[in-house]
Amino acid sequence: MNCRLFIGLDACHLNGVYGGQLLTTVGIDRNNETWVLAYVVVEMETRESWTWTWFIDLLAKDVDIVNSYGWAFISDKQKGLPGAFEDIVPNAETRFCVRHLWDNFNKTYKGKVLRDQLWTCARATNVPCFKYQMEVMKTLDSNAWEWLAEKPPTQWSKSHFKTHIKCDMLQNNLCESFNNSIKITRDKPIITMLEMIRCLLMRRIQWRRDKMSSWPHQICKNIFDHVQQKKLEACNCTVQWSGGPKYQVDAGKGDQYVVNLDNHHTCCRKWDLSGIPCAYGIAAIHYKGGKAVEDYVHSYYNKDSYLAFYNNLIMPINGSQL
Structure with a gap:
């Protein structure tokens, strides 16, 4: 399953x-x-x-x-x-x-x-x-x-x-x-x-499968909405970089963390725990450019994986008279 x-x-x-x-x-x-x-x-x-x-x-x-x-x-x-x-x-x-x-x-x-x-x-x-x-x-x-x-x-x-x-x-x-x-x-x-x-x-199962089939994005809706919110928070971050996969991201008030885009890791561990880029990770992704933020979301949250998951059906059965 x-x-x-x-x-x-x-x-x-x-x-x-x-x-x-x-x-x-x-x-x-x-x-x-x-x-x-x-x-x-x-x-x-x-x-x-x-x-x-x-x-x-x-x-x-x-x-x-x-x-x-x-x-x-x-x-x-x-x-x-x-x-x-x-x-x-x-x-x-x-x-x-x-x-x-x-x-x-x-x-x-x-x-x-x-x-x-x-x-x-x-x-x-x-x-x-x-x-x-x-x-x-x-x-x-x-x-x-x-x-x-x-x-x-x-x-x-x-x-x-x-x-x-x-x-x-x-x-x-x-x-x-x-x-x-x-x-x-x-x-x-x-x-x-x-x-x-x-x-x-x-x-x-049927309702969720039909709803997700018409969803236009590659990551699932709840995850997509979460990423959009974190993109807004990333606007308050400052990124510094001197080469390599690691970035220094500062959000003020002492919140400064190293982000490694190669292994999808932030030292705050928010990205590591959920598999969804946090505001610090998104700030580094925007600074680097190239790939979209959604490309860094863990494969757990792909629409195709979701639909495959919902191929597990509960079969109809006859009534007690049969």
């Missing part, structure tokens, strides 16, 4: 007479939108009775995860998930939703200043910036800093995320978006609910 190497996992309660939960795994497509991989109805969300291990094991087989190195999973750290990750995908990168982290943080450490600083630490894209922002947190509240410092930054800060995955998401919005889209089905009988979800996904 050529799935991207980033998967969200979540669970939502069912409101029908049978109760239980719907567990979901949702990936990401070439337009940075949801791609539903698998879902299952279970009695409980514990590792023992429903077992995340069982579900993740089947998922790993379905998407051909032979060596989990290179994959990333994001979740709200539900009960049983950390152990399942260790058992089935021990080499994968595991991220935990920062909004869920904030909910736990806010139970003890309240206030807008601390909230904003936590998010600033999470959004830092390189280690020096992360360390500086953590020191700011320490000056604001040493106890809050200590609570946060105990959490591995590889699980919640962009500064420690691996770059080959080309996804810098901090929140488990993939699953939450899907759960919201099926809210009206969750009080139905189980078979009815599953049929409603299947038909919803059939319609979504």
Whole structure:
């Protein structure tokens, strides 16, 4: 199926007479939108009775995860998930939703200043910036800093995320978006609910494929719009160059980074994390001239790759009378 190497996992309660939960795994497509991989109805969300291990094991087989190195999973750290990750995908990168982290943080450490600083630490894209922002947190509240410092930054800060995955998401919005889209089905009988979800996904695949087929650009729409915004920000940058693939880009206020156009790398790591040129990278591309900015966008986001991805169809089936 050529799935991207980033998967969200979540669970939502069912409101029908049978109760239980719907567990979901949702990936990401070439337009940075949801791609539903698998879902299952279970009695409980514990590792023992429903077992995340069982579900993740089947998922790993379905998407051909032979060596989990290179994959990333994001979740709200539900009960049983950390152990399942260790058992089935021990080499994968595991991220935990920062909004869920904030909910736990806010139970003890309240206030807008601390909230904003936590998010600033999470959004830092390189280690020096992360360390500086953590020191700011320490000056604001040493106890809050200590609570946060105990959490591995590889699980919640962009500064420690691996770059080959080309996804810098901090929140488990993939699953939450899907759960919201099926809210009206969750009080139905189980078979009815599953049929409603299947038909919803059939319609979504067809609608997205048709919409992208008429898109006139080579990179997908959401990515194209993002690049246009970054082009505006690049206008505030100053570029210096003395030969070779590296450029010095200055945006003022101490924001100065080296950009290497040959390997699509910026020292701020924003381009590295997402695969989409940041404002510093775009400034260097404009300075160099020649190729368009869109030519530097990672192949993950090509329209042709998107359409090939959406050739994975959910087939129609007959009704119960047959």
